[in-house]
Amino acid sequence: MPAVDGVRPRARYAYLGPEGTFSEVALRQVVTGEDADLVPCTDVVTALDRVRSGEVDFAVVPIENSVEGGVNVTMDTLATGAPLRIVAEMLVPVAFTLSARAGTTLEQVRRIGTHPHAWAQCRRWVAAHLPGAVHVPATSTAAAAALLAERPDAGFDAALSSAVSVEKYGLTPLAEGINDNPHAVTRFILVAAPGYLPPPTGADKTTLMVHLPDNEAGALLSMLEQFATRGVNLSRIESRPIGDSLGRYSFSIDAEGHVAEERVQATLIGLHRVCPTVRFLGSYPRADGQRPQMRPGTHDADFRAARDWVAGLLDGLAPTGAGD
The missing domain is CATH 3.40.190.10 (Periplasmic binding protein-like II)
Incomplete structure (x- = not known):
């Protein structure tokens, strides 16, 4: 936020309230009430829409549980409306x-x-x-x-x-401690307006929402091949109804890697070619710090070397005219 008279205003963080939620526990991994204003909201949609409207700077909402899977309202709200960016994730062990x-x-x-x-x-x-x-x-x-x-x-x-x-x-x-799975964990995300991209750490995650072409045999395979051929592993993929008619689905995806990496950029280019809609929702550090297992030929240097090789093939070649 811009400073006013040399004083930077306190950041405002919305979260799924009221006070005492697991969302607040996740938020306090990022910031305390001493250096920011914490704003409880009645639901996920309200928290995210307050970021869109500029009422708050960030929102903390749940996106995935290790037992129940994705939080549908979060995925759907991120997939539609004005763009938002995930800039961090937090993990909270859950006991009831x-x-x-x-x-x-x-x-x-x-x-x-x-x-x-x-x-x-x-x-x-x-x-x-x-x-x-x-x-x-x-x-x-x-x-x-x-x-x-x-x-x-x-x-x-x-x-x-x-x-x-x-x-x-x-x-x-x-x-x-009555939860059926004593190891249950919920993943929360810190969401902001577009404009900030966390730098790559080597242990990152990229979240996307992707639509498939209608009534096209092999469309899902074609989409997944964009990741596989570039050595990008998926840590989560879930289908969500688009909502305009029966049988139309989008896919909420977490991929290992950062958009600054060559292999992830190549994947996004491939997706953009074969899918009608690709929404980039952010690249950010993994909360568990786990680095991906890189396949030979998928490091940034491998992509750059391949590009330089092709450029060398073209270097010095004169274009062929129609009358030549």
Whole structure:
């Protein structure tokens, strides 16, 4: 942000709120409330649209869970509307606590409020310990905890949320660490307006949204070959309906590498040739720092050498005219 009278204003970060969400935990890996303004939002769409409108500088939203896969609302919101850029990613181990207002016992729980992804990660525990209990959807795990604490008519008896939310909203824990997979992790992204590209680190990721041509046999294979022939591995690929008619899909893709690398640039050129729509959503450092296994012939030097060789073949050759 530009400085005013020599003073740079505090950056503003939107995130999926309210306070106490896993999104806030991810955000605090990047910045603290002491050096920035943190703005909780009711949903992912609102957080991302505030970046588009310029109300905030960044947004932190979930994009993928190791158990449930991609967060559809995030992928779809990034795929349409004014362009946005992913500039970082954060990983947050996920554990859930079942909590209620003081005086409620585990045996009294019949309705549980939480985000659908949290419910999906705890459904086996709920089935085993609370048979017959039903899910009441909430916009986030913390929103369920806050609503249960603040409103007697919340519509559910207990909430599934982080331990941070339980403490923040003064609820009583009934059972802790109840997620079915103790190794569950959620990936969050830091999103900004176009204009900033993090420099390559050697352990990077590039996110794209790609449409396939309509009714063309082998279109998916042709798209995937653009990555394979340049030695670019995919760490995630998920199909999403385009929404204008049945049977039309786009693909949300995470590829290993940075757009500054020759092999990734060559891949994007190939995709642009064979696919009607390619949306670049950003190149940014991998949170796990894992470097790709480079195949022989796919290093930047290999691409440059090949280009120089072709240039040498053409060097000094006179163009052939029609009358020659």
